Amino acid sequence: MTTRPTTPTLTPMADPVTDPDLVTGPGPDLVTGPGPDLVTGPDPDLVTGPDPDLVTGPGPGPGPVTERDPGYPAEQRDAVYRVIAERRDVRRGFRPDPVPADVLDRVLTAAHQAPSVGLSQPWDFLVITDRARRERIAALAARHRDEFAADLPRARASAFDALKIESILDTPVNIAVSCDRTRGGRHTLGRRTQPRTADFSSVLAVGNLWLAARAEGLGVGWVSFFDERELAAELGLPAHLDVIAYLCVGYVSQFAPAPELATAGWARRRPVSWAVHAEEFGRRGLPGTEPVDPLAEVIAAIGPPDVGAMAAARERQDRMTKPRGSLGELEDVSVRLAGLAGCCPPPLPEPACVAVFAADHGVHAQGVSPWPQEVTGQMVANFLAGGAVVNAFAAQAGAEVTVIDIGVAAELEPVPGLLPRKIAPGTADFTEGPAMTRDQAVAALTAGIEIARDLVAAGNRCLVTGDMGIANTTASAALICAFTGADPVEATGRGTGIDAATYARKIEVICRGLARHQPDPADPVGVIAAFGGFEHGALAGFILGAAALRMPVILDGVIAGAAALAAAALAPDAIAACFAGHRSAEPGHAITLSYLGLRPLVDLGLRLGEGTGAVLALPLVQSAVRALREVATFDSAGVSDKT
Numbered sequence: 001m002t003t004r005p006t007t008p009t010l011t012p013m014a015d016p017v018t019d020p021d022l023v024t025g026p027g028p029d030l031v032t033g034p035g036p037d038l039v040t041g042p043d044p045d046l047v048t049g050p051d052p053d054l055v056t057g058p059g060p061g062p063g064p065v066t067e068r069d070p071g072y073p074a075e076q077r078d079a080v081y082r083v084i085a086e087r088r089d090v091r092r093g094f095r096p097d098p099v100p101a102d103v104l105d106r107v108l109t110a111a112h113q114a115p116s117v118g119l120s121q122p123w124d125f126l127v128i129t130d131r132a133r134r135e136r137i138a139a140l141a142a143r144h145r146d147e148f149a150a151d152l153p154r155a156r157a158s159a160f161d162a163l164k165i166e167s168i169l170d171t172p173v174n175i176a177v178s179c180d181r182t183r184g185g186r187h188t189l190g191r192r193t194q195p196r197t198a199d200f201s202s203v204l205a206v207g208n209l210w211l212a213a214r215a216e217g218l219g220v221g222w223v224s225f226f227d228e229r230e231l232a233a234e235l236g237l238p239a240h241l242d243v244i245a246y247l248c249v250g251y252v253s254q255f256a257p258a259p260e261l262a263t264a265g266w267a268r269r270r271p272v273s274w275a276v277h278a279e280e281f282g283r284r285g286l287p288g289t290e291p292v293d294p295l296a297e298v299i300a301a302i303g304p305p306d307v308g309a310m311a312a313a314r315e316r317q318d319r320m321t322k323p324r325g326s327l328g329e330l331e332d333v334s335v336r337l338a339g340l341a342g343c344c345p346p347p348l349p350e351p352a353c354v355a356v357f358a359a360d361h362g363v364h365a366q367g368v369s370p371w372p373q374e375v376t377g378q379m380v381a382n383f384l385a386g387g388a389v390v391n392a393f394a395a396q397a398g399a400e401v402t403v404i405d406i407g408v409a410a411e412l413e414p415v416p417g418l419l420p421r422k423i424a425p426g427t428a429d430f431t432e433g434p435a436m437t438r439d440q441a442v443a444a445l446t447a448g449i450e451i452a453r454d455l456v457a458a459g460n461r462c463l464v465t466g467d468m469g470i471a472n473t474t475a476s477a478a479l480i481c482a483f484t485g486a487d488p489v490e491a492t493g494r495g496t497g498i499d500a501a502t503y504a505r506k507i508e509v510i511c512r513g514l515a516r517h518q519p520d521p522a523d524p525v526g527v528i529a530a531f532g533g534f535e536h537g538a539l540a541g542f543i544l545g546a547a548a549l550r551m552p553v554i555l556d557g558v559i560a561g562a563a564a565l566a567a568a569a570l571a572p573d574a575i576a577a578c579f580a581g582h583r584s585a586e587p588g589h590a591i592t593l594s595y596l597g598l599r600p601l602v603d604l605g606l607r608l609g610e611g612t613g614a615v616l617a618l619p620l621v622q623s624a625v626r627a628l629r630e631v632a633t634f635d636s637a638g639v640s641d642k643t
């Protein structure tokens with residue numbers, strides 16, 4: 001028989017809706033917790049040494065067959081899951097009551113029982129109550145908060161203003177958790193190969209502390225708005241210790257039912273099924289369910305617009321204090337957004353994020369662009385440094401810019417704002433064979449889906465397409481011809497500006513590609529594989545991912561249009577999520593928009609790409625919703641309607 005550690009008495013599982021414990025904190029059983037040994041007694045391991053059996057006995061092995069450990073009784077198990085589910089990062093509503101020493105001892109003892117690499121227990125806990133010191137620490141956090149806020153896009157900055165990010169002075173106790181990466185010497189089991197495991201161990205101690213505190217009715221808020229060295233100096237830590245966590249601890253009247261960042265609309269939880277993979281990374285699904293690949297999953301999830309919400313929006317537009325139809329195309333935009341959201345009025349499409357997908361194209365070798373291929377990687381660096389037109393336009397519109405290396409033919413330095421998702425360093429030349437394999441096309445689509453999901457989970461409410469890739473107008477024209485049946489002479493444009501000879505060659509290259517691959521528009525993955533850039537595949541996935549989450553996507557020009565054709569071929573209803581930001585000067589774009597039935601919002605002869613035309617349209621889309629939400633109706637304003 002295996003032995004099981006004694007467990008403290010726990011209250012039975014509560015009904016999360018009605019149980020008053022959820023509101024007022026746990027009952028007395030949880031507060032008195034484990035017996036006095038755990039709190040005051042010496043650690044028996046250190047006093048009596050390890051059990052001699054463990055030293056001299058046989059090593060671990062299969063041993064005799066024993067009964068399976070039954071686990072904990074149901075209500076104790078429920079209590080464990082309950083404390084995990086109801087742990088919250090708490091920043092508001094702290095009470096001034098002091099935290100009794102015995103309670104703190106129990107919580108710290110729980111922290112100290114965390115697993116650690118090679119049993120190195122690299123943590124230390126510095127308990128701080130001194131007000132003057134906490135004031136100095138709060139000042140450090142305030143400085144970093146201001147610096148962070150100054151860097152945010154406008155829509156995020158106003159949302160951030162409303163968030164509370166620390167409670168250093170509102171809580172009676174602060175606890176700094178440190179890590180000693182040298183503890184235990186050089187042969188600490190496991191740490192030599194993975195030095196980061198020391199930090200992981202200290203984080204596990206924080207996890208234990210956080211859960212135990214929840215069970216005690218104590219709120220904990222983790223503050224990371226610090227320069228780690230600056231904080232370590234303020235805490236007077238020995239130089240070889242690193243600060244892992246700074247925690248604000250105190251009693252609260254109640255714990256929020258959901259993370260505050262989710263309630264505030266700042267970010268969302270990802271469903272667990274997105275995080276679990278069956279056997280191979282990317283085959284997602286919980287055990288016991290059929291693994292679904294993200295592409296099949298989003299295609300199945302994309303549905304038609306909600307006609308009831310659209311009718312309500314149309315009806316409201318007619319009652320708003322303005323002549324009927326006087327907002328022109330913007331009325332349709334608001335109606336389509338209501339249909340997408342499934343409610344009227346729909347939520348404001350804010351904050352917005354421009355995702356610039358960058359990749360290189362093998363067809364560049366055919367001399368279809370006067371620009372060298374290196375420019376793709378150089379422009380990525382420019383986007384990340386904030387120096388491109390899309391950055392200027394996004395700053396004006398209050399949107400964030402994220403850059404995705406989906407297939408740039410250069411090694412890119414890891415920098416904040418760059419998502420490294422390279423499928424391959426550029427595609428193959430489509431005049432000589434398929435630009436990519438089918439697997440690569442699916443990988444690009446999947447990457448786009450996941451980026452859309454992640455950006456929505458990060459709190460964005462509007463996605464904007466951007467792209468960068470020397471020679472990508474050639475690949476786009478080929479895709480447009482393949483999907484719409486257009487003639488290459490009509491669909492091919494001059495891209496960044498090419499001379500007559502290059503233009504003629506570009507058309508001839510596209511004709512050769514089409515003749516070679518004989519694309520079948522009923523096989524969209526095959527068409528992407530034949531001609532696409534990786535950015536086309538990823539953009540198609542991005543559109544599908546957004547549509548499945550019923551999030552609006554503002555499309556930029558001809559590259560996004562070509563990707564939208566692929567998305568529509570995979571899931572026709574995906575176009576209900578798409579708004580054509582502008583009409584590009586590329587002739588293939590007009591063909592695409594009329595094929596998809598989309599009307600461009602801006603028509604300024606732009607032919608830059610990057611997402612510039614789409615970002616210009618962002619305030620128009622947002623204004624369309626704001627009008628629907630905020631403009632008074634004839635009834636409410638007491639204004640007489642036309643007779």
Ligand SMILES: Cc1cc2nc3c(=O)[nH]c(=O)nc-3n(C[C@H](O)[C@H](O)[C@H](O)COP(=O)(O)O)c2cc1C
Pocket residue numbers: 087088089090091164165166222223224225258259260261262
């Ligand atoms: C490593 C880490 C650092 C964090 N730093 C901060 C912080 O500086 N300020 C803050 O308000 N919340 C911080 N949090 C709290 C998270 O925002 C919070 O855990 C998350 O929103 C999920 O909410 P929940 O803990 O209530 O489930 C941090 C959390 C972790 C795990």
